[in-house]
Amino acid sequence: MHKRDFVRTLGAASLGLLFGDELWARYAALPPRRLAQDEAFWARIRRQYLLTPDYINLENGYYSMQSQPVLEAFIGRVREVNLRASQYMRTRQSADKLAVRTRLAAMAGVPLEELIVTRNTTESMDTVIAGFDWRSGDEAVMAAQDYGAMLDMFRLQARRYGIVNRVVSLPMEPRSDEEIVQLYESTITPRTRLLMICHMVNITGQVLPVARICDMAHRHGVPVMVDGAHAFAHLEFTIPELRCDYYGASLHKWLGCPLGAGILYVRRDRIAPLWPIFGDSGVADDDIRKLNHTGTHPVHTDLAINDAIDFHESIGIQRKEARLRYLQRYWTDQVRGLPGITLNTPTDPARSCAIANVGVAGLEPAALARTLLERFRIWTVAIDSAGVRGARVTPQLFTTTAELDSLVRALRALAA
Numbered sequence: 001m002h003k004r005d006f007v008r009t010l011g012a013a014s015l016g017l018l019f020g021d022e023l024w025a026r027y028a029a030l031p032p033r034r035l036a037q038d039e040a041f042w043a044r045i046r047r048q049y050l051l052t053p054d055y056i057n058l059e060n061g062y063y064s065m066q067s068q069p070v071l072e073a074f075i076g077r078v079r080e081v082n083l084r085a086s087q088y089m090r091t092r093q094s095a096d097k098l099a100v101r102t103r104l105a106a107m108a109g110v111p112l113e114e115l116i117v118t119r120n121t122t123e124s125m126d127t128v129i130a131g132f133d134w135r136s137g138d139e140a141v142m143a144a145q146d147y148g149a150m151l152d153m154f155r156l157q158a159r160r161y162g163i164v165n166r167v168v169s170l171p172m173e174p175r176s177d178e179e180i181v182q183l184y185e186s187t188i189t190p191r192t193r194l195l196m197i198c199h200m201v202n203i204t205g206q207v208l209p210v211a212r213i214c215d216m217a218h219r220h221g222v223p224v225m226v227d228g229a230h231a232f233a234h235l236e237f238t239i240p241e242l243r244c245d246y247y248g249a250s251l252h253k254w255l256g257c258p259l260g261a262g263i264l265y266v267r268r269d270r271i272a273p274l275w276p277i278f279g280d281s282g283v284a285d286d287d288i289r290k291l292n293h294t295g296t297h298p299v300h301t302d303l304a305i306n307d308a309i310d311f312h313e314s315i316g317i318q319r320k321e322a323r324l325r326y327l328q329r330y331w332t333d334q335v336r337g338l339p340g341i342t343l344n345t346p347t348d349p350a351r352s353c354a355i356a357n358v359g360v361a362g363l364e365p366a367a368l369a370r371t372l373l374e375r376f377r378i379w380t381v382a383i384d385s386a387g388v389r390g391a392r393v394t395p396q397l398f399t400t401t402a403e404l405d406s407l408v409r410a411l412r413a414l415a416a
Helices: 015-019 021-028 039-046 068-091 093-108 121-131 148-161 177-185 210-219 299-315 317-335 365-376 401-415
Strands: 115-118 139-143 164-168 192-198 224-227 246-250 262-266 341-343 356-360 381-385 388-393
Touching: 015 021, 068 093, 068 299, 093 115, 093 262, 093 299, 115 121, 121 148, 121 192, 121 224, 121 246, 121 262, 139 148, 148 164, 177 210, 192 210, 210 224, 299 317, 317 341, 317 356, 317 401, 356 365, 356 401, 365 381, 365 388, 365 401
Parallel strands: 139 164, 139 192, 192 224, 224 246
Antiparallel strands: 115 262, 246 262, 341 356, 356 388, 381 388
16 A cells, blocks of 8 residues: 555455456456356455454354455554554545545445445444434334344433334245335324334345335335445445435445444435534534544544455446355255255345345254354354344355355254
8 A cells, every 4th residue: 555645446456466357357248147156256256365264154244354455455554544643633534534435425326415434334323313303202113123223222212202113023025025015104103203124134134125115105204214234235226226315334244344334324305404413513404424523533444445445346246246145045045945944034036135044943043053163163143033043144255155065064964
């Protein structure tokens, strides 16, 4: 990294450099679904990561490691900020962070004035929830399968202001998008002030029909807040296509950023009514930056977002999504329907991508996850909430089909 340029492109991430221009030209011509099955291609991508030999890592939904080019660039940024210290913070920080935020806004397909960089999805969503001017009797709608931190935040508003939280339970195998839309619509009343939905449910991997839900809610005059923690840089979309009012995501998951990076989108006309959590008299009520008073923040984390975007874009979101979808179907198709095995993820391929959840008869979720690690050296995470009981399995771009074969063998052995 050139020490005088904190937001230059990450040349080490170029696939032309990684493969050679001639070979990359052949790969680039392949349709994403065909390339998704080319193990030689993804083996080269795998070499851009430093992986532990202690276990097979199939829990990348919580935090997915940075690739080596991104990690090395991040470390360089830490060193440079430390070297220049307050001189950098007072003279360069704001302009460099603005450049990164501008690039993120372009990636999300939204105006710069509608997006800020936060620390994670929880901070983004809680900023919106806490920013409402709630009154006793106001109602909010959400699902039992939503992320626990946001459900806790709504419970806190209920204790503090007397709001009513209406909670639905999502079907695992919906017959259609309309079934899900109608489920949410059935809870809306004249007192409903906010609807929260997941773009991708973290415990099952289910992808919801966000745009159709938003259209329905808007017909009733209800704004929609979307938890996009697992969808951003995982699925191909732009935020305007979803037609939501608020969108929060974490960047340390599928974008491969350092820990402590997220985004919050607020539609322009929804900014002014939100109360900021921290006061900042220097920002106007209709300026989204009023929601982003962070104090002295580890700026090198924000700067490394630029490097992560470079790595992400060098692969391409269509190729990335196709590979992640292929990996999930590779192992779930082999165990779905087997005696003693339950898949807590929709059967329809269009309703999920990388994430899936599996249960084994006779094993509590915690015991299943522990056995997979101790007996088979496979790292997953136990899920036991909202009627979902199993281990969440989340591959990443560096995951191989051979590793997933090990998972399939383990599940068959445990089910038998």
